[in-house]
Amino acid sequence: MIMLPGKPPYSQQGGEDQIENILKMNFSYPLGEKTNKKTPEGPWRYIWSHLPYKIKEAFYKSFRKGEEYSAPGKRLTTADWYDRMEHYLNDALDKMIENDPMSAELFPTRFKRVASLTYISCKLCGKDVVEDMTENGICRDCLSKGEQCHCSRCGKILKYTNRDKYISQEKRHDLCLNCHTYLNQVYSEVYCSECGSLFTITNGEYEFLQQKGFRLPQKCKSCRAASKYAVSHGSSQVAAGGNTEDPDQLITGTGSLISQLLKLSKK
Ligand SMILES: [Zn+2]
Ligand SMILES: [Zn+2]
Ligand SMILES: [Zn+2]
Secondary structure (H helix, E strand, O other), rough: OOOOOOHHHOOOOOOOOOOHHHHHOOOOOOEEOOOOOOOOOOHHHHHHHHHHHHHHHHHHHHHHOOOOOOOHOOOOOOOHHHHHHHHHHHHHHHHHHHHHHHOOOOOOOOOOOOOOOOOEEEEOOOOEHHHHHHOOOOEHHHHEEEEEEEOOOOEEEEEHHHHHHHOOOOOOOOOHHHHHHHHHHHHEEOOOOOOOOOOEEEEEHHHHHHOOOOOOOOOOOOHHHHHHHHHHHHOOOHHHOOOOEEEEEHHHHHHHHHHHHHOOOOO
16 A cells, blocks of 8 residues: 655645644644645645545644644554554445545545535546536536637737636637727717718727728718618719728728627627
8 A cells, every 4th residue: 555655744735844844743634624725736635535534534643733643652553553554454445445436546536536426527627526516517627727819909818718618608709808898989979971960980990990091981871871872873973972992881891890809709
Protein backbone atom coordinates (compact mmCIF):
# COMPACT_ATOMS: atom_id res chain seq x y z
CA MET A 1 0.00 0.00 0.00
CA ILE A 2 1.30 3.42 -0.96
CA MET A 3 -0.11 6.55 0.62
CA LEU A 4 0.41 10.02 -0.79
CA PRO A 5 3.31 8.95 -3.00
CA GLY A 6 5.92 11.61 -3.57
CA LYS A 7 4.34 14.22 -1.35
CA PRO A 8 5.70 15.16 2.10
CA PRO A 9 2.87 15.15 4.68
CA TYR A 10 3.28 18.83 5.50
CA SER A 11 3.14 20.08 1.93
CA GLN A 12 0.27 22.41 1.41
CA GLN A 13 -1.27 24.85 -0.98
CA GLY A 14 0.08 28.36 -0.88
CA GLY A 15 3.74 27.32 -0.88
CA GLU A 16 4.45 28.00 2.78
CA ASP A 17 7.75 26.85 4.20
CA GLN A 18 7.82 23.11 4.93
CA ILE A 19 9.86 23.68 8.13
CA GLU A 20 7.34 26.22 9.36
CA ASN A 21 4.51 23.80 8.61
CA ILE A 22 6.26 21.02 10.49
CA LEU A 23 7.02 23.21 13.51
CA LYS A 24 3.41 24.38 13.61
CA MET A 25 2.17 20.85 12.86
CA ASN A 26 -0.01 22.41 10.19
CA PHE A 27 -1.30 19.23 8.55
CA SER A 28 -3.37 19.98 5.47
CA TYR A 29 -5.42 16.85 4.88
CA PRO A 30 -9.00 17.05 6.18
CA LEU A 31 -10.84 14.93 8.70
CA GLY A 32 -14.58 15.31 8.20
CA GLU A 33 -15.36 18.99 8.52
CA LYS A 34 -11.95 19.77 9.97
CA THR A 35 -9.64 21.27 7.38
CA ASN A 36 -7.26 24.18 6.93
CA LYS A 37 -8.36 24.18 3.27
CA LYS A 38 -4.78 23.92 2.08
CA THR A 39 -4.77 20.30 0.88
CA PRO A 40 -2.37 20.07 -2.08
CA GLU A 41 -4.01 20.08 -5.50
CA GLY A 42 -3.70 17.05 -7.74
CA PRO A 43 -3.98 13.34 -7.03
CA TRP A 44 -3.11 13.61 -3.32
CA ARG A 45 -6.45 14.95 -2.25
CA TYR A 46 -8.12 12.14 -4.21
CA ILE A 47 -5.86 9.51 -2.65
CA TRP A 48 -6.65 10.91 0.78
CA SER A 49 -10.39 10.80 0.14
CA HIS A 50 -10.18 7.07 -0.66
CA LEU A 51 -8.57 6.19 2.67
CA PRO A 52 -10.88 4.75 5.35
CA TYR A 53 -11.83 6.93 8.29
CA LYS A 54 -9.64 5.08 10.80
CA ILE A 55 -6.51 5.72 8.74
CA LYS A 56 -7.39 9.36 8.14
CA GLU A 57 -8.10 9.81 11.82
CA ALA A 58 -4.76 8.27 12.85
CA PHE A 59 -2.83 10.56 10.53
CA TYR A 60 -4.86 13.65 11.25
CA LYS A 61 -4.76 13.32 15.03
CA SER A 62 -1.03 12.53 15.03
CA PHE A 63 0.12 15.17 12.56
CA ARG A 64 -2.15 18.07 13.50
CA LYS A 65 -1.15 20.25 16.45
CA GLY A 66 -3.32 19.95 19.57
CA GLU A 67 -5.08 16.80 18.35
CA GLU A 68 -5.42 13.64 20.45
CA TYR A 69 -2.23 11.81 19.38
CA SER A 70 -0.10 14.82 18.52
CA ALA A 71 1.94 15.18 21.73
CA PRO A 72 5.05 12.94 22.05
CA GLY A 73 3.67 10.92 24.97
CA LYS A 74 0.33 10.30 23.28
CA ARG A 75 1.35 8.95 19.90
CA LEU A 76 -0.18 5.77 18.55
CA THR A 77 2.01 2.72 19.01
CA THR A 78 3.30 0.57 16.17
CA ALA A 79 0.68 -2.01 17.18
CA ASP A 80 -2.08 0.63 16.91
CA TRP A 81 -0.96 1.53 13.41
CA TYR A 82 -0.74 -2.12 12.47
CA ASP A 83 -4.31 -2.72 13.69
CA ARG A 84 -5.64 0.15 11.67
CA MET A 85 -3.82 -0.99 8.54
CA GLU A 86 -5.11 -4.50 9.05
CA HIS A 87 -8.64 -3.17 9.46
CA TYR A 88 -8.21 -1.24 6.20
CA LEU A 89 -7.01 -4.31 4.33
CA ASN A 90 -9.33 -6.95 5.79
CA ASP A 91 -12.53 -5.12 6.71
CA ALA A 92 -12.80 -1.78 5.02
CA LEU A 93 -11.32 -2.23 1.56
CA ASP A 94 -13.83 -4.66 0.02
CA LYS A 95 -16.79 -2.56 1.09
CA MET A 96 -15.10 0.55 -0.15
CA ILE A 97 -14.42 -1.00 -3.56
CA GLU A 98 -17.98 -2.22 -3.75
CA ASN A 99 -19.20 1.30 -3.11
CA ASP A 100 -16.66 2.81 -5.49
CA PRO A 101 -14.34 0.72 -7.67
CA MET A 102 -11.91 3.61 -7.79
CA SER A 103 -10.99 2.92 -4.16
CA ALA A 104 -8.92 0.01 -5.50
CA GLU A 105 -6.70 2.36 -7.52
CA LEU A 106 -3.31 3.51 -6.29
CA PHE A 107 -3.83 6.74 -8.19
CA PRO A 108 -7.55 7.60 -8.14
CA THR A 109 -8.48 10.38 -10.53
CA ARG A 110 -11.32 11.81 -8.48
CA PHE A 111 -12.73 11.95 -4.95
CA LYS A 112 -14.34 8.93 -3.39
CA ARG A 113 -17.97 8.49 -4.32
CA VAL A 114 -20.61 9.14 -1.72
CA ALA A 115 -23.14 6.29 -1.73
CA SER A 116 -26.17 8.60 -1.48
CA LEU A 117 -25.28 10.61 -4.57
CA THR A 118 -25.73 9.82 -8.26
CA TYR A 119 -22.72 10.11 -10.51
CA ILE A 120 -22.51 10.57 -14.25
CA SER A 121 -19.58 11.10 -16.55
CA CYS A 122 -19.18 14.62 -17.86
CA LYS A 123 -19.97 14.87 -21.58
CA LEU A 124 -16.92 17.02 -22.20
CA CYS A 125 -14.11 15.78 -19.94
CA GLY A 126 -15.45 12.30 -19.22
CA LYS A 127 -14.76 12.56 -15.49
CA ASP A 128 -17.18 11.06 -12.98
CA VAL A 129 -19.09 13.89 -11.37
CA VAL A 130 -22.03 14.24 -9.02
CA GLU A 131 -25.08 14.61 -11.23
CA ASP A 132 -26.44 17.51 -9.19
CA MET A 133 -23.23 19.40 -9.90
CA THR A 134 -23.73 19.24 -13.66
CA GLU A 135 -25.87 21.06 -16.18
CA ASN A 136 -26.92 19.25 -19.35
CA GLY A 137 -24.44 16.55 -18.38
CA ILE A 138 -21.48 18.94 -18.22
CA CYS A 139 -19.41 19.46 -15.07
CA ARG A 140 -18.83 22.89 -13.54
CA ASP A 141 -15.14 22.79 -14.36
CA CYS A 142 -15.88 22.35 -18.02
CA LEU A 143 -18.70 24.92 -18.00
CA SER A 144 -16.34 27.63 -16.80
CA LYS A 145 -13.72 26.78 -19.39
CA GLY A 146 -13.91 27.89 -22.99
CA GLU A 147 -12.25 29.78 -25.77
CA GLN A 148 -10.93 33.30 -25.99
CA CYS A 149 -11.59 35.71 -28.81
CA HIS A 150 -11.23 39.44 -29.29
CA CYS A 151 -13.69 42.30 -29.70
CA SER A 152 -13.56 43.17 -33.40
CA ARG A 153 -13.65 46.88 -32.58
CA CYS A 154 -11.40 47.44 -29.52
CA GLY A 155 -9.52 44.14 -29.28
CA LYS A 156 -10.62 43.44 -25.70
CA ILE A 157 -10.42 39.77 -24.80
CA LEU A 158 -13.81 38.08 -24.80
CA LYS A 159 -14.38 34.73 -23.16
CA TYR A 160 -16.67 32.30 -24.85
CA THR A 161 -17.30 29.66 -22.22
CA ASN A 162 -18.78 26.22 -22.58
CA ARG A 163 -21.67 27.59 -20.50
CA ASP A 164 -22.32 30.25 -23.19
CA LYS A 165 -22.00 27.61 -25.87
CA TYR A 166 -23.91 24.64 -24.44
CA ILE A 167 -26.22 26.06 -21.75
CA SER A 168 -27.13 29.57 -22.89
CA GLN A 169 -26.61 28.48 -26.51
CA GLU A 170 -25.30 31.89 -27.41
CA LYS A 171 -23.31 32.56 -30.51
CA ARG A 172 -19.75 33.70 -30.12
CA HIS A 173 -19.69 37.45 -29.48
CA ASP A 174 -17.98 39.66 -31.97
CA LEU A 175 -18.13 42.82 -29.85
CA CYS A 176 -17.50 43.55 -26.18
CA LEU A 177 -20.39 44.95 -24.19
CA ASN A 178 -18.95 48.48 -24.21
CA CYS A 179 -18.53 48.57 -27.98
CA HIS A 180 -21.89 46.96 -28.51
CA THR A 181 -23.60 49.56 -26.33
CA TYR A 182 -21.65 52.42 -27.87
CA LEU A 183 -22.35 51.43 -31.48
CA ASN A 184 -26.07 51.32 -30.81
CA GLN A 185 -26.23 54.73 -29.20
CA VAL A 186 -27.47 57.68 -31.21
CA TYR A 187 -24.74 59.68 -32.92
CA SER A 188 -27.05 62.39 -34.28
CA GLU A 189 -30.65 63.19 -35.09
CA VAL A 190 -31.37 64.59 -38.50
CA TYR A 191 -34.46 66.02 -40.19
CA CYS A 192 -35.08 64.35 -43.51
CA SER A 193 -34.35 66.70 -46.40
CA GLU A 194 -37.32 65.31 -48.28
CA CYS A 195 -40.21 64.66 -45.88
CA GLY A 196 -38.95 66.57 -42.84
CA SER A 197 -39.31 63.72 -40.35
CA LEU A 198 -36.69 63.18 -37.67
CA PHE A 199 -34.44 60.14 -38.00
CA THR A 200 -31.40 58.95 -36.08
CA ILE A 201 -27.90 57.89 -37.04
CA THR A 202 -26.18 55.52 -34.63
CA ASN A 203 -22.50 55.56 -33.72
CA GLY A 204 -22.20 52.27 -35.56
CA GLU A 205 -23.62 53.73 -38.76
CA TYR A 206 -21.47 56.81 -38.33
CA GLU A 207 -18.26 54.77 -37.87
CA PHE A 208 -19.11 52.63 -40.85
CA LEU A 209 -19.70 55.63 -43.13
CA GLN A 210 -16.52 57.34 -41.88
CA GLN A 211 -14.47 54.25 -42.63
CA LYS A 212 -15.90 54.06 -46.12
CA GLY A 213 -15.39 57.78 -46.66
CA PHE A 214 -19.07 58.52 -47.28
CA ARG A 215 -21.10 61.43 -46.02
CA LEU A 216 -24.00 61.05 -43.60
CA PRO A 217 -27.46 60.43 -45.05
CA GLN A 218 -29.77 63.40 -45.54
CA LYS A 219 -32.96 61.44 -46.00
CA CYS A 220 -34.94 59.17 -43.73
CA LYS A 221 -35.14 55.47 -44.31
CA SER A 222 -38.46 55.44 -46.14
CA CYS A 223 -37.48 58.32 -48.42
CA ARG A 224 -34.21 56.55 -49.13
CA ALA A 225 -36.10 53.39 -49.97
CA ALA A 226 -38.45 55.34 -52.21
CA SER A 227 -35.62 57.05 -54.09
CA LYS A 228 -33.78 53.80 -54.43
CA TYR A 229 -36.89 52.28 -55.98
CA ALA A 230 -37.23 55.29 -58.28
CA VAL A 231 -33.57 55.08 -59.35
CA SER A 232 -33.84 51.43 -60.14
CA HIS A 233 -36.99 52.17 -62.17
CA GLY A 234 -35.33 54.98 -64.09
CA SER A 235 -37.24 57.96 -62.68
CA SER A 236 -35.50 61.22 -63.64
CA GLN A 237 -37.17 63.09 -60.82
CA VAL A 238 -35.15 61.40 -58.15
CA ALA A 239 -32.02 61.09 -60.20
CA ALA A 240 -31.81 64.88 -60.00
CA GLY A 241 -30.91 64.55 -56.34
CA GLY A 242 -28.08 62.45 -57.74
CA ASN A 243 -25.52 60.96 -55.46
CA THR A 244 -23.06 58.66 -57.11
CA GLU A 245 -21.98 57.12 -53.86
CA ASP A 246 -25.50 55.98 -53.11
CA PRO A 247 -25.42 56.26 -49.30
CA ASP A 248 -28.92 54.77 -49.25
CA GLN A 249 -27.57 51.45 -50.18
CA LEU A 250 -24.75 51.83 -47.70
CA ILE A 251 -27.08 52.65 -44.87
CA THR A 252 -29.19 49.66 -45.72
CA GLY A 253 -25.96 47.69 -45.68
CA THR A 254 -24.97 49.20 -42.37
CA GLY A 255 -28.37 48.44 -40.96
CA SER A 256 -27.94 44.80 -41.65
CA LEU A 257 -24.36 44.92 -40.38
CA ILE A 258 -25.56 46.49 -37.15
CA SER A 259 -28.37 44.01 -36.72
CA GLN A 260 -25.87 41.23 -37.34
CA LEU A 261 -23.53 42.66 -34.71
CA LEU A 262 -26.49 43.04 -32.40
CA LYS A 263 -27.35 39.41 -32.71
CA LEU A 264 -23.75 38.41 -32.16
CA SER A 265 -23.26 40.49 -29.07
CA LYS A 266 -26.53 40.08 -27.24
CA LYS A 267 -24.79 39.53 -23.89
ZN1 LIG B 1 -16.15 18.04 -17.38
ZN1 LIG C 1 -14.82 46.35 -27.68
ZN1 LIG D 1 -38.04 61.32 -45.35
